[in-house]
Amino acid sequence: MIKKILFFLAVLINFVVSAQNSIPYYYHLSKQNGMPTEVVYDVYQDRKGFIWISTEQGLFRYDGKNYQNYALDEQTSKSGSCISEDKYGRIWYSNFDGYLYFIEKGQLKLFKPHIPIGYLKFGLINNSLFTVEEEGVIVYDLQTGKKKKSYLINQKKLNFTHSDGKNFYVFADELLIINEKGKTAVQLPEALKNFRAGIMQNTKNGLLFTSKHESFGYYFKNNTFSKVSLPKEITFVQNTSFDGKENWLCTTDGAFSTNLAQPFFKGYNVSTVYKDRNQNYWFATINNGIFLVPNLHVQFFESKNIITSLSAYKNQLLIGTQNEELFLKNVENKNEKLIFKGENKHEIYLLRSFNNSPNIFTSSYGFRILDPNGKLVYQDEAAIKDIVPLDEKNFAFAASGTCGFLSFGNTKTDWQKIFPPQITLGAQNTLINKVRGKSVVFNAENLRLYFATNKGLFVVSKNKTQEILYRGKSLYISRLVQNGSQIFALTQNNKLLQVKDFQIIQPNIFQSLSQNKILNIRIINERLYLNSDNGIFVYDFKTRKQYKKLSYNQDFEFSQITEIGDKVFIGVNRGILSLPLSYQEHQNFPxxxxxxxxxxxxxxxxxxxxxxxxxxxxxxxxxxxxxxxxxxxxxxxxxxxxxxxxxxxxxxxxxxxxxxxxxxxxxxxxxxxxxxxxxxxxxxxxxxxxKSWIFILFVGGLLIFLIIFYYRFQIRKINYTKQLEIDTIRLEKESNSSKLKAFKSQMNPHFFYNALNTLQSYILTNEKKPALTYLSQFSGLTRKILEFTEQDYISLEEEIETLKLYLELEKARFNGDLHYEISTKNIDHLSKIHIPVLLLQPYVENAIKHGLLHSRKEKILNISFELKKDFLCIRIEDNGIGIEKSKIINAQKGNQKPTSFATSAQEKRVEILNKMYKNSVSIIIENKENENGVSTGTLVKIQLKPMNVL
Structure with a gap:
């Protein structure tokens, strides 16, 4: 008794007197499905068909899949609105600082001539851009970007600006109408003058004036203002939109149409409403993205309960929920009442009603039959998955564990003659045992029952049960539906088949969906509803036409479908969709x-x-x-x-x-x-x-020319080679001659006379040790000179040793008055660097003979070797009398040739070396002077490429 009282109270509490608020069926564009931001200010469709969206992150172009952002680093702010397209196909918009930007060749650019005084909408009219600046309304040429005209505005208050494509309107102390012809001023009604934050918009009734804070507005048409009242629910209008037919008032609590009674998206902060060329409505919001509405007449009734099943019942709607609740909804006044609530809170997954029975059939935690008021008529623990009527008192079912029929009384048809078991009234009569039944249909024309089970598809007819195979194998069906004698099956792998007698055939409908995944099927009033991963499709058996009812929507998980009168109701995870029976989604191919x-x-x-x-x-x-x-x-x-x-x-x-x-x-x-x-x-x-003919002809001619040139060149080359051989023989002869002269200079009689005279002086003075040393050095020098006669190059080590022997002999001649130093720099291996044989000795001899010999001061000779990159730099420096004094002494002795025999031979030899080795040797002889111009000696600089570099 207590349970009945509690149930009655629950029914009273859940009875809804007032109609539920509805919103149109929509697709939600948000961050969840790829939208960059959910703060949207404006929407616009260009002539190509792209949708442009201005957001807090800037301007985006949307093609239905990708969002492409257009931005500049130097933008003062990215948030903006007033998207427009000019006659050249360029998209314009203004940020909320008032700066204008346009897109050209895929790049966002600043319109630099415009200097804003705040955010005021601009206008594009033909080839002109209308803006408001400090000096008034400025008109720019869109093609050149140059100023064309300006109109002075002497107004204290500047509310709003607007363009309708023909005129540019300025809502100030007066209404200024400006176009390319000129400016016209119209006086405002007193109430309109006091509008705070006024707004203007096009309408089919003229220009609409509204305010963010007023509950009324004005139409302006034919230079006349007429007052209009706004919906009472509106407390704050932040924008107005015009879709070509209707005006929309965008508020912080939804969007209101001036011609439709109900508000849209109540509770959402709507910034603008835009209608595209495919008749889609774009409801842009602040913080909730965009609601894309394909049709305003497809309504969504949100529910707090998760709906799991639907069924029509005497022009009312039965609604089963996840919590084992059963509601009955009046589809006319939207009133709803709870008629049953289970104790186990299992979802109601089966909900059926039949024209020939007043009862309601449900399955959740067990199977129940309820009367119209929700009173229990029959209960069974069986998990019945599907049930169909045989007549008004007998029903076939498919359940987990068994398939059969329920009988609640005798009728005209003797079912025992058709189906073999002994009929037990009010209980299950088993036809197929030990199976998991999925679905069942009854063909009344030939009295056959078809059962879809986990073991295959079976048909029971006239005391006979047999399995229907498909291509020799068992067929696993999740759902069977029937239209007269036509039976359709949905397989476990989501494909549609047709059952014809005892055979399986491919249906000739929905062939275009062969690649889609079919989730559920249902037949209502000779219409096959097919729920797929691409949306809901319908096949009308009367007209033999198929069409798309609704596209797939990730925000609405379609489940059950039913019809009541001229409406179709579709159960979704969060409520119920209501749409006209005749509604067909307009197929807009991309x-x-x-x-x-x-x-x-x-x-x-x-x-x-x-x-x-x-x-x-x-x-x-x-x-x-x-x-x-x-x-x-x-x-x-x-x-x-x-x-x-x-x-x-x-x-x-x-x-x-x-x-x-x-x-x-x-x-x-x-x-x-x-x-x-x-x-x-x-x-x-x-x-x-x-590969061109011109080039081929050119190449052919060039080839002939080259062949002729080649033969001539070869002849010249042969002649040149012969001449080169002759020159080489001549140079070698001259080189050998120069070497011989160098050797002669080394071995000249004067040198031998001086050397032997020095040796004799040591012997006469009985200085045996110095005599032996001198003799050893003299013989060593003579031997080396003789050895070098067969060589063109000697190592630097050998050259230095030869110079030391020579200088030691000369030092003895000067009785120790000659001092010399031989140094090297940046040379690691003296033996690996080779220079022409006997190249330096003549210059050393000249330094002693012509420079140091006549000097009365201490005689100093410095010889240095330094390797710089690929060149060996040699310096021979003395502190003798210098070149000029030497010339004077030689002249006094009657010698008019200041250059010695050895030096002359060396110059000739250097000339030959440079010819043979391409200017590899350079020699510079300088007279050293002090700051008073007095000669302090002679410097010989020699630069050559060592043999290991050549």
Whole structure:
């Protein structure tokens, strides 16, 4: 008794008197499905069909899949509104600081001439841009960007600006109407003058004036103002929109149409409403993204309960929930009452009502039959998955563990003659045992029952049960539906089949969905509803036509479907969709657009026939597939010339053609829609220049010329070689002659006379030890000179040793008055560097003979060797009398040739070496002077390439 009282109270509490608020069925564009931000200020569709969205993160272009951002680093702010398109196809918008930006050649640019005084909407009229600046309304030429006109505004208050494509309106102390012809001022009504934060918008009744804070507005038409009342629910209007027919008042608590009674998206901060060319409504919001509404008449009734089943019941709607609650809803006044609540809170997964029975059939935790008031008529613990009527008192069922029928009384049909078991009234009568039943249908024409089970598909008829095989194998069915004698089956792998008598055939309907995943099927009033991963489709058996009812929507998980009167109701996870029975979703095939062409990475404007150079052969095509129904997928195909069609990558939206060969090309792109126009690109990649006829003829002539030139060159080369051989023989002869002269200079009688005279003096003075040392050095020097006669080059080590022997002999001659030093720098291995034989000794001899010999001061001779990069630098420096005094002494002795025999021979030898080895030796002789111009000696600088470098 207590349970009955509690149930009665629950029914009273859950009875809803007032109608539920509804919102239109929508697709939600949010961060969850790829939208960059959910703060949206404006929406606009350009002439190509792209949707432009201004957000807190700037301006975006949307093609139904990708959001492309356009921004500048130097923007004062990215948030903005007032998106428009000019006659040249450029998109404009203004940020909330008032600066204007436009897109040209894929780049966002600042319109620099405009200096804003705050956020006021601009206007685009023909070839003119209308803006408000400090000096008034400025009109710019859109093509040149230069100022055309200016109109002075002497107004204390500046509320709003607006353009309708013909005129530019300024809502101030007066209404200023400005166009390319001039300016007109219209007086405002007193109440309108006091509007705070006024707004203007186009309407079919003229210009609409509203305020963010007022509950009324004004229409302006034919220079006359007429007052209009606004919905009472509106407390703050932040924007107005016009969709071509209706005006929308966008508020912080939803959007209100001036002609439709109900508010839309109540509770959401709506910033604008936009209607595109496919009749979709875009409700932009602050903080909740965009609600895309395909049709305002498809309504969504949100529910706090998760709906698991639906069924029509006497022009009312039965609703089963996840918590084992059963509601009865009046579809006219939207009133709803709870008629049953289970104690186990199991979902009601089966909910049926039949025309020939007043009862309601449910399955949750067990099977129940309820009367119209929710009173229990029959209960069974069986998990019945499907049930169909045989007549008004007998029902076939499919359940876990068994399949059979329930009988609640005798009728005209003797079911025991058809189905073998002994009939027990009010209990299960088993036809197939030890199976998990999935679904059941009854063919009344031939009295056959079809059961879908986990062991296959079975048919029971006239005391006979048999399995129906498909291609020799058991068939696993999840759902069976029936229209008269036509039976359709949904397989476990989500494919649609047809059962005809004892055979399985492919149906001739929904063939275009063969690649889609079918989730559920149901037949109501001779209409087959098919719920797939691409949406809900309908086949009408009367008209034999099929159409799409609704596209797939990730925000609404479609489940059960039923019909009541002229409405279709679809259960979703969060409520119920209501749409007209006649409603068919407009099939908008996507528009294929060639968005961008790049050649070798650079954007190229593509004409009807384009020619590219041979190295401009890397082509990149970006295309857009404009389709704004989320979840829908369409294929794009392409081919090159007359080749095969290829399927383009669905996620890329880009085609790459690298390293194309020379020739003529035609690239074609198309969609699945046979009626849609294809994109055809014709272009030519030029041949490389060396394959052209002009080049071939040129090369042929050049080749003949080269052959003639070659033969002439070879003749000259032969002659040159012969001459070179002659010159080489001559140079070698001269070189040998110069060497001989050098040896003569080394071995000249005067030197021998001086050496022997010095040796004699040691012997006469009985200085045996110095005599032996001197004799040893003299013999060593003579031996080396004789050894060098067979060599062209000697090592630097050998040259230094020879110089030391020579200088030691000269030092003895000067009785120790001669001092010398031989140094090296940056030379690691003296033995690895080779120089011409006997090159230095003559210059050392000259330094002693002509410089130091006549000097009365201490005689000093420095010889240094330094390796700099690839050159050996040699310095022979003495502190003798110098070149000029030497010349004077030689002249006094009657010698008019100041150059010695040895030096003359060396100069000739250096000349020959430079001819043989390409200027490898340079010699510079300088007279050293002090700051008073007095000679302080002689410096010989020799630079040559060592043999290991040559």
């Amino acid at each position: 528009k294929l657009i060639l968005d961008e062409v790049k050649v070798n990475g650079k954007i190229t404007s593509f004409s009807a026939q384009k020619s590219f150079e041979n190295d401009e052969n890397n082509l990149e095509l970006k295309y857009a597939l404009l389709n704004f129904t989320p979840g829908e997928k369409y294929k794009v195909f392409y081919k090159i010339n007359n080749g095969n069609w290829h399927l383009a990558d669905e996620n890329s939206r880009k085609l790459d053609f690298p390293s194309l060969s020379a020739g003529d090309y035609q690239i074609t792109l198309k969609t699945e829609d046979k009626n849609a126009a294809s994109i055809v690109l014709n272009f030519t990649i030029k041949q490389v220049f060396w």
